[in-house]
Amino acid sequence: xxxxxxxxxxxxxxxxxxxxxxxxxxxxxxxxxxxxxxxxxxxxxxxxxxxxxxxxxxxxxxxxxxxxxxxxxxxxxxxxxxxxxxxxxxxxxxxxxxxxxxxxxxxxxxxxxxxxxxxxxxxxxxxxxxxxxxxxxxxxxxxxxxxxxxxxxxxxxxxxxxxxxxxxxxxxxxxxxxxxxxxxxxxxxxxxxxxxxxxxxxxxxxxxxxxxxxxxxxxxxxxxxxxxxxxxxxxxxxxxxxxxxxxxxxxxxxxxxxxxxxxxxxxxxxxxxxxxxxxxxxxxxxxxxxxxxxxxxxxxxxxxxxxxx
Numbered sequence: 133x134x135x136x137x138x139x140x141x142x143x144x145x146x147x148x149x150x151x152x153x154x155x156x157x158x159x160x161x162x163x164x165x166x167x168x169x170x171x172x173x174x175x176x177x178x179x180x181x182x183x184x185x186x187x188x189x190x191x192x193x194x195x196x197x198x199x200x201x202x203x204x205x206x207x208x209x210x211x212x213x214x215x216x217x218x219x220x221x222x223x224x225x226x227x228x229x230x231x232x233x234x235x236x237x238x239x240x241x242x243x244x245x246x247x248x249x250x251x252x253x254x255x256x257x258x259x260x261x262x263x264x265x266x267x268x269x270x271x272x273x274x275x276x277x278x279x280x281x282x283x284x285x286x287x288x289x290x291x292x293x294x295x296x297x298x299x300x301x302x303x304x305x306x307x308x309x310x311x312x313x314x315x316x317x318x319x320x321x322x323x324x325x326x327x328x329x330x331x332x333x334x335x336x337x338x339x340x341x342x343x344x345x346x347x348x349x350x351x352x353x354x355x356x357x358x359x360x361x362x363x364x365x366x367x368x369x370x371x372x373x374x375x376x377x378x379x380x381x382x383x384x385x386x387x388x389x390x391x392x393x394x395x396x397x398x399x400x401x402x403x404x405x406x407x408x409x410x411x412x413x414x415x416x417x418x419x420x421x422x423x424x425x426x427x428x429x430x431x432x433x434x435x436x437x438x439x440x441x
Contacts, residue, residue, distance in 0.1 A: 195381075195382065195418070195421070196381035196382065196405070196407075196415060196416060196417045196418070196421055196423065197212065197415070197416045198381075198407045198413070198414075198415045198416075199211055199224070199413065199414045199415070200410075200412075200413050201410070201411065201412025201413055203224070204224035204308065204412060204413070204414050205224050205225075205226045205246070205306045205412065206226075209223050209224065209225055210222075210223055211223060211224055211414065212416065217441075218312070218313065218346055218347075218367075218439050218441070219312075219313035220310060220311060220312050220313065220439070221310070221311045222308070222309075222310050222311075222369060222414070222416070223308065223309040223310075223311070224306075224308055224414065225306070225307055225308075225309060226304065226305070226306045227250070227298060227301050227304065227305050228301060228303070228304045229301055230297075230298050230299055230300055230301060231297065231298035232270055232271075232297070233258055233259070233270060233271035233272065233273060233274055233295060233296070233297040234268070234269070234270060234271075234295070234296060234297070235258060235261075235268070235269040235270075235271075235293065235294065235295045235296075236267065236268060236292055236293070236311075237267040237268070237269070237292060237293060238267050238292055238313055238314060239267075239292055239311050239312060239313055239314060240289060240290065240291050240292050240311070240312045240314045240316075240320075241288075241289070241290040241296070241309055241310075241311055241312075242287075242288075242289050242290075242309065242310040242311075242312065242347075242349065242437060243282075243286075243287065243288040243289075243290070243307050243308075243309050244286075244287055244307060244308045244309075244310075244371045244373075244435045245282050245283060245284055245285060245286040245287075245288075245305065245306075245307045245327065246284065246306045246307060246308065246371065246373065246411070246412055247284055247304075247305070247306040247412075248283075248284070248301070248302060248303060248304045248305035248306055249281060249282055249283045249284075249301075249302035249303075249305055250281075250282050250298050250299075250300065250301045250302060250305045251279055251280070251281050251282075251298075251299045251300045251302075252279070252280050252281075252282055252288070252296065252297065252298055252299065253274045253277040253278065253279050253280075253295075253296065253297045253299045254277055254278050254280070254290060254294055254295065254296045254297075254322045255274075255276070255277040255278050255294060255295060255322070256274040256275055256276035256277025256278075256295055257274065257275040257276055257277075257295070258271035258273075258274060258295045259271050259272050259273040259274065259275055260272040260273075269295075271295070271297075273297070274295055274297050274299075277295065277297075278322070279299070280324055282305070282307075282324075283326075283327060283328075284327050284373075285326075285327015285328065285330055285373055286324065286325065286326055286327045287323075287324070287325045287327070287330070287337060287349065287351070287435060288322065288323065288324045288325075289320075289322065289323040289324075289338065289349070290322055291314065291316065291319070291320035291321070291322065292314040292316070293319070294322060296322075306412075308371045308414060310369060310437050312345075312347060314345065315344055315345055315346055316340070316343050316344050316345050317343060317344030318343065318344070320343060323338060325337055325351070327373070330351040330433075330435075331351040331352055331353040331433060332351065335350045335351060335352045336348060336349075336350055337349045337350060337351050341440060346439060346440055346441070347437055347438060347439045347440065348436075348437075348438045348440065349435070349436065349437055349438075350435070350436040350438065351433075351434075351435055351436075352433065352434055352435075352436060353431060353432070353433045354377075354425065354428055354431065354432055355428060355430065355431040355432075356428055357424075357425050357426055357427055357428060358424065358425040359397045359398065359399070359424070360380075360385050360386065360397060360398040360399065360400050360401045360422055360423070360424035361395065361396070361397050361398075361422070361423055361424070362385060362388075362395070362396040362397075362420060362421065362422050362423075363394065363395060363419055363420075364394040364395070364396075364419060364420065365394055365419055365440065365441040366394075366419055366438055366439060366440050366441065367416070367417065367418050367419050367438070367439040367441075368416065368417045368423070368436055368437070368438050368439075369414070369415075369416045369436065369437045369438075369439075370414065370415050370416070370417075370434050370435065370436045370437075371412075371413075371414050371434060371435045371436075372409050372410060372411050372412065372413045372414075372415075372432065372433075372434045373411060373433045373434055373435060374411055374431070374432065374433040375410075375411070375428070375429060375430060375431045375432035375433055376408070376409060376410045376411075376428075376429040376432060377408075377409050377425055377426075377427060377428040377429060377432040378406055378407070378408060378409070378425075378426045378427040378428075379406070379407045379408075379409050379415065379423065379424070379425055379426065380400075380401045380404040380405065380406050380407075380422075380423065380424045380426045381401075381404055381405055381407065381415075381417055381421055381422065381423045381424075382401075382403075382404040382405050382421060382422060383401045383402050383403040383404030383405070383422055384401065384402050384403065384404075384422060385397070385398035385400075385401060385402075385422050386398050386399050386400040386401065386402050387399040387400075398422075400424060400426070401422045401423070401424040401426070404422060404424070406426065409432065409434075419441065
């Protein structure tokens with residue numbers, strides 16, 4: 133797999149421009165651009181995750197959240213919003229036109245492209261900058277910067293403080309964005325991975341903990357069931373990119389054991405909830421929640437953001 137490259141995304145313009153750009157309700161689309169997004173979910177290599185229930189405390193939430201593709205890209209832009217530690221938001225976005233220029237002073241955007249394509253500009257100088265709210269800057273364009281073409285399966289990380297702009301859209305683009313309240317100890321570059329090279333030889337794409345952050349990003353492919361798992365202090369968010377599987381969350385671990393501190397594994401899950409995963413689906417699994425790939429239909433590929441507390 134080639135080394136990560138640099139790029140960026142997500143922006144806010146005036147309400148009319150935003151409504152024209154996004155295939156979702158304008159009132160909720162505005163929240164995608166104007167509210168910082170954050171992600172925090174840890175996961176064991178080879179396992180997916182489930183999403184936190186809105187409005188509930190991190191330490192208490194133990195129910196996975198699941199969104200089928202039609203809900204991810206066909207309804208409200210904002211799927212989940214948490215003000216609890218780790219602060220984060222999850223969005224399902226469908227764009228048919230260029231987006232606005234944005235700079236988030238505190239938040240990093242993690243982008244998973246599901247379908248379609250676009251040209252994204254990152255870095256450079258924001259033209260006609262204005263600040264509609266604290267920690268957020270908008271603009272009419274970018275002078276200079278780096279252009280990157282995004283396609284299906286691509287992953288991009290746009291660090292806090294980086295100008296970014298969907299300069300053009302190739303027909304349409306559907307992507308999941310996780311916005312994270314950043315804790316990096318030093319300035320970070322834009323990172324990009326091509327979907328044509330994922331999954332690679334190693335599931336781990338990026339470990340933000342090495343830079344003072346609190347999350348990891350994985351690209352995983354599996355062709356059979358996995359071990360059942362529970363993470364004491366990690367939360368997983370997953371986007372299915374290819375294939376299908378039965379994924380069980382909740383219930384209790386069968387034949388449980390502790391291979392390492394903070395992790396419980398087992399041979400299966402008893403009395404959990406089964407989710408039939410397919411491409412475009414998003415599922416989030418909070419800490420302390422059993423989860424298990426019970427069965428895989430030939431193979432499944434998925435991207436994961438794991439928040440580690």
